[in-house]
């Protein structure tokens with residue numbers, strides 16, 4: 189009898205026991221999240237204060253009253269030396285750069301990987317390794333020659349000049365190559381028997397099958413493109429072409445009266461600059477997970 | 486529906502490996518041919534040459550008098566079912582089946598009619614909107630079949646289509662595939678390494694060994710008069726017992742002693758003697774012509790028993806239903822008349 193009662197009583201007891209390793213895991217996670225989030229939260233809070241308060245008091249830890257003014261000004265007031273560009277314009281530029289960068293990279297690297305994996309041309313492996321070694325030559329290393337080329341083509345201050353030099357992607361090519369190699373050979377053979385040529389196989393089968401991969405690379409590349417700083421700074425002198433990331437710095441250099449930079453607006457602009465990448469990640473994450481669950485190669 | 490002629494076909498892979506050697510045979514209209522052989526013997530290679538997925542090194546394959554060596558897979562009027570089904574993972578069952586027709590530029594209405602008809606035939610109608618990942622293995626298999634049937638090809642090619650299914654489903658599908666093929670009357674080539682599939686499904690079996698065709702024949706021919714030691718031991722479970730022996734003054738004698746009853750009288754010299762496990766009877770008493778048998782152990786499979794022992798000092802398996810005479814009682818073994826196979830010791834070829 190006693191045996192039975194203890195046996196029955198045991199499970200709840202066990203459940204009430206604190207699992208220390210889980211608590212530990214959560215403490216680590218919470219600390220990590222706070223560490224990552226704190227600067228963002230402080231920026232958000234500070235962006236709601238007026239410039240004088242920020243100038244004298246530094247970072248603010250509470251919500252101020254100037255939120256509307258700061259964000260309104262950040263988004264819609266023309267600023268800069270030439271007074272032609274507002275936050276919306278910079279946001280558009282950033283979007284064009286981010287999308288062009290991500291889409292361009294995906295298109296180029298998918299096509300390159302398709303050629304390398306599916307067409308048995310001579311030196312295919314060699315070509316791949318050539319592409320791969322360009323990883324050793326990031327933009328920062330080749331920035332002067334790149335500038336020279338773009339400048340001599342007359343592409344300074346154009347979207348083309350902003351995007352094209354950045355889209356060749358060894359990483360993307362590599363990921364797509366690995367992915368294509370994991371698509372079973374029989375899928376290609378079935379498609380060949382079904383009468384799909386190289387173009388149809390690519391668009392009807394390979395692209396849809398790769399959608400999770402595309403989503404993943406899109407997220408990474410969009411954020412990466414959105415956050416580009418060095419190249420746009422070098423490339424764009426026309427304020428109409430400024431991206432958000434580049435614009436923030438510009439605002440700090442424009443004084444309002446009494447040598448106080450427009451801190452509130454700069455903070456607001458920083459928050460605005462962070463929002464689209466965050467949205468993209470949240471949006472595509474859903475898609476990404478769904479794709480992973482539903483389709484299998 | 487079509488007939489297929491394979492004339493001296495060879496396949497040499499770029500790395501120099503000679504995978505198919507001088508394949509030469511003819512497939513009749515509506516025939517169901519099974520290619521069988523051990524792993525790596527070139528079954529898939531041969532099948533893939535029919536499909537156009539693999540180049541033909543030398544020789545010719547003709548479908549209905551049209552030499553297809555240089556014809557694109559899509560233009561050969563064939564359909565293939567793969568071992569892993571190779572369904573398009575992102576397309577619904579309907580789209581999987583419709584894709585080939587779509588590429589062939591059929592009208593939407595024609596595609597709809599064709600797909601619905603085949604779906605009905607295979608009980609796939611309720612599944613048409615599902616993706617392959619939402620189907621069971623057996624259902625995927627049927628979709629793969631449906632994708633092949635819907636194109637109404639001249640020739641079906643199957644590469645071990647049932648080997649990913651469990652045993653029960655496999656025997657069901659075996660019958661279903663055969664019934665469908667008979668109803669549709671489409672010439673078919675079917676690759677398997679499962680001899681039960683080969684025996685039960687084939688009109689004719691092609692036995693391959695290391696790239697060479699060992700024998701072509703109906704299941705009965707293959708079973709009753711195997712052309713070589715390889716065929717004799719490959720087809721049949723448990724395999725045929727092979728014993729050493731020879732003709733001595735017109736009688737067939739085991740090396741270990743004992744005369745084997747045989748209808749013909751070969752020239753003196755050593756031969757390999759093949760006796761199927763199910764063509765012998767165990768007995769406790771000596772009778773004229775019976776050979777002494779040493780009992781070792783029994784594998785009991787329920788309906789049948791496999792009795793292992795020694796005959797003339799060599800391993801010998803007996804396939805029996807009888808309860809009575811097993812165990813140490815089984816002292817003698819008599820061979821059913823006319824079921825002894827004699828092969829050349831060196832070439833392994835059948836003598837008679």
Ligand SMILES: Nc1ncnc2c1ncn2[C@@H]1O[C@H](COP(=O)(O)OP(=O)(O)OP(=O)(O)O)[C@@H](O)[C@H]1O
Pocket residue numbers: 498499500502504522523524525526527528529530531678
């Ligand atoms: N691309 C290739 N290059 C070189 N050799 C190959 C190639 N493909 C297959 N082979 C070889 O050709 C032989 C026949 O291969 P095949 O795939 O036809 O065998 P199989 O009879 O279908 O075997 P299994 O029952 O295992 O499927 C094998 O020995 C294999 O190693």
Ligand SMILES: [Mg+2]
Pocket residue numbers: 528529530644
């Ligand atoms: Mg094979």
